[in-house]
Amino acid sequence: MDKPDELTPAPKPATHPTKQRMVKFAGLFPDVSIKLPASLALQGPKLRIVEDISTRLGSIVSAPGYEAVRQLSESIQKVTGGFSEAFKRQTALLARITLTNQEIQRIEAAGWLPHYTTPYDAVADFDDDAEALSAHLEAYYRTEWPSVRETFLEKQKGYAISAEAKETFRQALDAHGHGLYRLTARALFPELERVAREELYAGTLKPITSQKELQELAGKLSLHDTEPGGLHGWALFTKFFDHLYENTTTPETLAVATADSVPNRHAALHGLLSYETPRHSMNALIMADFILQVICAVKRYQAEEASTRPI
Numbered sequence: 001m002d003k004p005d006e007l008t009p010a011p012k013p014a015t016h017p018t019k020q021r022m023v024k025f026a027g028l029f030p031d032v033s034i035k036l037p038a039s040l041a042l043q044g045p046k047l048r049i050v051e052d053i054s055t056r057l058g059s060i061v062s063a064p065g066y067e068a069v070r071q072l073s074e075s076i077q078k079v080t081g082g083f084s085e086a087f088k089r090q091t092a093l094l095a096r097i098t099l100t101n102q103e104i105q106r107i108e109a110a111g112w113l114p115h116y117t118t119p120y121d122a123v124a125d126f127d128d129d130a131e132a133l134s135a136h137l138e139a140y141y142r143t144e145w146p147s148v149r150e151t152f153l154e155k156q157k158g159y160a161i162s163a164e165a166k167e168t169f170r171q172a173l174d175a176h177g178h179g180l181y182r183l184t185a186r187a188l189f190p191e192l193e194r195v196a197r198e199e200l201y202a203g204t205l206k207p208i209t210s211q212k213e214l215q216e217l218a219g220k221l222s223l224h225d226t227e228p229g230g231l232h233g234w235a236l237f238t239k240f241f242d243h244l245y246e247n248t249t250t251p252e253t254l255a256v257a258t259a260d261s262v263p264n265r266h267a268a269l270h271g272l273l274s275y276e277t278p279r280h281s282m283n284a285l286i287m288a289d290f291i292l293q294v295i296c297a298v299k300r301y302q303a304e305e306a307s308t309r310p311i
Contacts, residue, residue, distance in 0.1 A: 029107045046072035056224050100231045110134035111261035111279055114232040115286045116155070117141075117148045140276050148283070149173050152289060161297045162287065169292070172285060181281035182274060209265070211245045214291075217298045225297040226290060233302045248250060248272055260269040262287060279306065 008256050072107065081244040103123050119140050126133035142150055152173060156166055168191045175183040192292075196214055197203060208214075223233045239262055248254040250268045257264040258273060262283040267273040275284065 044288055050083065057130065091245075097231070104231060104235050106133060107115075107131070107137075108235065110137060112137050113283050114228060114235050114287045115289075116227050117151055117286075119144075141278065141282055145177055149177060152285070156289070156292070160299060161195055161199065161292060165292070169285075169288065172288070176278075176281045176285060179278075179280055182276050184281040185265075185268040185275045185284040187283055189263075189265045189269055192288060192291050192295075196295055199295050202304070211243075211265075214294065215241055215245070216296070218294045220301075221294065226293040236287065239284065240294070241248050241285065242289065243289075 002016065038294050059171040064178050102113050103120065106123050106126065106128065107118065109128070109130040111130070112118075112134065120139070122136060122140070123133065142144060153170065159166070168187065171189050172184050172191075175181075176185070178252055193208055193211070194210065197208060200214070200217070201208065218237065223229045223237075226233050226236070228236075242265060243257075243260055243262060246253065246257070248257045248264060248270075254267065254272060257267045260278075263280055264273070275281065
């Protein structure tokens, strides 16, 4: 691991396909201005802090609990000559980021997605046993399904979408509750396109199946515009940008989609993969709920922009 003695600018996005997609994240974070010693030059452009923290914590996040933060703090101390109160606050922040990142990694390694319905209290109990955690989450969503279903519906009462969209989602929830898991992705992907067409594009008939425009609009949102927010929301944005609408037109891309338990639109609707398990279905519900939130947020910002435009 490189010594974290200074924060250097992130590489230009064009250097790697993943970096190209990270350009879309630029709008997800506000400008960062952290009051730390000037020698660290932590004031910087959008994403610089978040990307650097993510990169540097990536190699130490497997360390138990606060040990990872202690290692990072000692390295910083060698450069600064000691901790100020600001450093202590930053250490606490890094501790929270580390533990949250561990939590998200455990959930994703188990093949699930972080969501406002996730039983987070139990995640840490499984350490790195992805198979056991996956089984626990599947059992939780099965036994607690009536409550989970109502949580979805209660949240969606506040979504600025049509009654048709809410009813379609309710039927997808009912299909899941009856074990009709194959139907979830096949019903929700077309509905998301219909909602986007209706709410954002004035009913246009042009193709929008890849949702590229919606991805670009989503890249201008804040992580506080969706629930869950923060790093949990970041995980869902990442899945939206990098997986959900990727084409699976080659054996290589199909293999990537097959290895992911989150349904891919191209694979689902072109009959390339059958998303048949409770985990597939639940992940489809979570991503669909998330994208409905994105559509509502974009719609809200478009309305605000239109209201301030000179006549």
